[in-house]
Amino acid sequence: MSARQFSVGIDLGTTHSVISYSMLDDESQTVETLEIPQLTAPGQVEAKKQLPSFVYQYHDDEVNSDDLQLPWGKANRITGALARNLGSKTPIRLVASAKSWLCHGGVNRRDAFLPQGSPEEVSKISPFDASLAYLEHMKAAWENEFPDAPLAEQEVTLTVPASFDPAARDLTAEAARVLGLQHLTLLEEPQAAVYSWIHQQADGWRDQVAVGDMILVVDIGGGTTDLSLVEVTEQDGNLGLNRIAVGDHILLGGDNMDLALAYQLKMKLAQEGKQLQPWQVMAMTQACRDAKELLLSDSDVDSVPIVVPSRGSKLIGGTLQTVLTRDEVTASLVEGFFPQVSVEEHPQEQRRGALTQMGLPYAQDAAVTRHIAAFLSRQAAAIEGNDDSFIKPTALLFNGGVLKSARISTRLTGTINSWLTANGAPEAKLLQGTDLDLAVADGAAYYGNVRQGKGVRIRGGIASTYYVGIESAMPAIPGMAPPMEAICVAPFGLEEGSYLEVPGQEFGLVIGQPVHFQFFGSTVRRDDEQGTHLDFWQPEELEELPEIQVTLPVSEGRVAGEIVPVRLAAYVSEIGTLRLDAIAADNGQKWHVEFDVREA
Numbered sequence: 001m002s003a004r005q006f007s008v009g010i011d012l013g014t015t016h017s018v019i020s021y022s023m024l025d026d027e028s029q030t031v032e033t034l035e036i037p038q039l040t041a042p043g044q045v046e047a048k049k050q051l052p053s054f055v056y057q058y059h060d061d062e063v064n065s066d067d068l069q070l071p072w073g074k075a076n077r078i079t080g081a082l083a084r085n086l087g088s089k090t091p092i093r094l095v096a097s098a099k100s101w102l103c104h105g106g107v108n109r110r111d112a113f114l115p116q117g118s119p120e121e122v123s124k125i126s127p128f129d130a131s132l133a134y135l136e137h138m139k140a141a142w143e144n145e146f147p148d149a150p151l152a153e154q155e156v157t158l159t160v161p162a163s164f165d166p167a168a169r170d171l172t173a174e175a176a177r178v179l180g181l182q183h184l185t186l187l188e189e190p191q192a193a194v195y196s197w198i199h200q201q202a203d204g205w206r207d208q209v210a211v212g213d214m215i216l217v218v219d220i221g222g223g224t225t226d227l228s229l230v231e232v233t234e235q236d237g238n239l240g241l242n243r244i245a246v247g248d249h250i251l252l253g254g255d256n257m258d259l260a261l262a263y264q265l266k267m268k269l270a271q272e273g274k275q276l277q278p279w280q281v282m283a284m285t286q287a288c289r290d291a292k293e294l295l296l297s298d299s300d301v302d303s304v305p306i307v308v309p310s311r312g313s314k315l316i317g318g319t320l321q322t323v324l325t326r327d328e329v330t331a332s333l334v335e336g337f338f339p340q341v342s343v344e345e346h347p348q349e350q351r352r353g354a355l356t357q358m359g360l361p362y363a364q365d366a367a368v369t370r371h372i373a374a375f376l377s378r379q380a381a382a383i384e385g386n387d388d389s390f391i392k393p394t395a396l397l398f399n400g401g402v403l404k405s406a407r408i409s410t411r412l413t414g415t416i417n418s419w420l421t422a423n424g425a426p427e428a429k430l431l432q433g434t435d436l437d438l439a440v441a442d443g444a445a446y447y448g449n450v451r452q453g454k455g456v457r458i459r460g461g462i463a464s465t466y467y468v469g470i471e472s473a474m475p476a477i478p479g480m481a482p483p484m485e486a487i488c489v490a491p492f493g494l495e496e497g498s499y500l501e502v503p504g505q506e507f508g509l510v511i512g513q514p515v516h517f518q519f520f521g522s523t524v525r526r527d528d529e530q531g532t533h534l535d536f537w538q539p540e541e542l543e544e545l546p547e548i549q550v551t552l553p554v555s556e557g558r559v560a561g562e563i564v565p566v567r568l569a570a571y572v573s574e575i576g577t578l579r580l581d582a583i584a585a586d587n588g589q590k591w592h593v594e595f596d597v598r599e600a
Helices: 081-089 098-102 126-146 166-176 189-208 256-273 278-295 326-337 368-378 406-422 437-452
Strands: 004-012 015-022 030-031 037-041 044-048 155-160 181-189 214-220 225-235 240-245 301-308 320-325 396-398 429-431 464-472 483-489 500-502 506-510 514-516 520-523 548-551 563-572 578-584 591-594
Touching: 004 189, 004 437, 015 126, 015 437, 030 437, 037 081, 037 126, 098 126, 098 166, 098 514, 126 166, 126 548, 155 166, 155 189, 155 437, 166 181, 166 578, 181 437, 189 214, 189 225, 189 240, 189 396, 189 429, 189 437, 214 368, 225 368, 256 278, 256 301, 256 320, 256 326, 278 301, 278 320, 278 326, 278 429, 320 326, 326 406, 396 406, 483 563, 514 520
Parallel strands: 004 155, 155 181, 214 396, 396 429
Antiparallel strands: 004 015, 015 030, 037 044, 214 225, 225 240, 301 320, 464 483, 464 520, 500 563, 506 563, 514 548, 563 578, 578 591
C-alpha cells in the first residue's frame, strides 16, 4: 500500500489545535478525529481530541523531567493541557496566543519574546517556534497512532484564518516544511467550516441552499473573529460555491470574554474590600473559561465557585473564593459582546493613551455584532449590481467554541435577522450539523478528497487585492519623504498556481544595498486589475502590510547600488502563498521577494 493514504486536516488554533483524517481511497469519505496523547498532570497522560495551544516555560524546580514522558518519548517542552493548567497558576511562564502574534506585523515573529512581558529569568520562544511546537506534538501523536504512514508523506491541509496576511501564511507553511511535510495545502478556516457542513449533509446540502444564496460564515474562536461570504452559484448545471469576500483580522474572541469575566470578579471582590494583583486576575482567567462554558450551556447550574490563587499566607487557607453566576455571565458576555445594534452601527474607536504597552493589536470595540455590521456594509460592492447599503445574507453558518452557547448563537442570529427584516428581506436560515470545536479540522480533512475531484470545491482564489509601493519620482523637499504610490500586482481572486506579469510598465530596482519593500492589501477594491496604478486612496481602502527589508544579490556584470529596469510579476503558489518577482528588462534575470517577512 502507498504510504500516502490519508488526507489529514490540521486546525492550528489560537486556543486549541485539532487533527482529523480521512482515507483517500474511502468512497464514503469518513472523517475521524485523532485522539492526541498529552500530559494533563506531571506523569499523567490522557488522549484528547483537542490539544490546548499553550507552551509552558517551566523552571527545573517545578517539574521532574521524568514526569514528562509521552508515548513517543520525553517531552522537551510542555504543551497542551498541562501547559494550560500550570499557566493558570503561574501565567508569567505561559506562552499563549502564538497564532495571533504570528499575524502581528509590528513585531519580528522569529524573535524569542514569548511569554510577552515575563521576567528575564523566564526563557523565551518566538511565535514561530510556539506554532512549530504544537505541530511537532501533533506530528508525534499521528506517527504514534499510524507508524506505517509518516505524516510527511500524507496529503496535509493546514488551516489559516481567511484574514491572515501573506507573511503569516508563509510562516505557517514554513513551520510545516520544517517538519518535512511534503504534500501541503493551506485552507481558509471559514471555508473549512463550510466543507465540514457539506460533508455532514452529504448530498442533502443542495436541498438547503439554492443558486443566489449568500452564506455568511461567522467563526469566533479563542482569539479571533473571522468573517467570510460564500455565494451559491451554478456551474455547468450544478450548484457551486464561490467565496466572494473576507473580513479584516479581528483580534476578538473567547479570550477577551474570559478576561472580561475575570475583571468583573475583580471588581466584585474590590467592593468587598479585597484587592487582587494583576497576576491573580490573569490566573483567574482559566477558571472563568471553564465556568463560562458551563454557565452558558443548557445545564441547570446557576453559579460556579472561582478560586483565586495566593502566594502568601495572609489569606485563610492561602486562597480566596468568589462565585460567578449565570446572570453575570449573560450580562457581561451576551450584552457586552453581542449587543442588539442596528446595521448602521459600526465599531467605535476609543480615545487612546499617548503611551501603551507593546502587545497584540486587540479590537478596541468588543461588540462582535458591530464588527459584522461593518463587514456586511463594507462588502456591499462584492455582489455585482447590489444597490443596497449592506449585503443581505440568506444563510448563516457558525463556527468556533464561543458559538456553542445557545444564548449567544440565538442572540447573534436574532440581531442579524433584525437587520434583514428591517430592510424588507427574509430572515436568514441557520445551517447546522457541525461540531463547532472540530469542524475546521474535519473540513480540512474532507478537502483533501475534494482536491482529488471527490466533491464540490469552493472557488475564490486569494482573498485580497495586493499592491506594491512605488516611490514617486520628484525633486527633494526638505523634511519630506517622496510620496508613495501603489501598483496592483495580484488582483482579488487570483487562483493558486497562477503567475501573472504586470503589463506594460517598468520600474527601477535597487540591488546590492539594503532596501525595503512596502506592500498593501485591500478587501474592498475588488475590481482593480494587475497593473492598476493608485496615486491616492482613502485610508479604509488599503491596509499597509509589514515592511520587508532585504538586500538583493548582485549578479555578474552588475554593481552594488545599480538601479536595474525591471518588470514585475506575482506568483500564487499551489499552497496559497504569494511571491513578487522582479524581472530584468535586459536579460530576464529574476529577483524573488517572498512575503515571509524575515525581518532585519
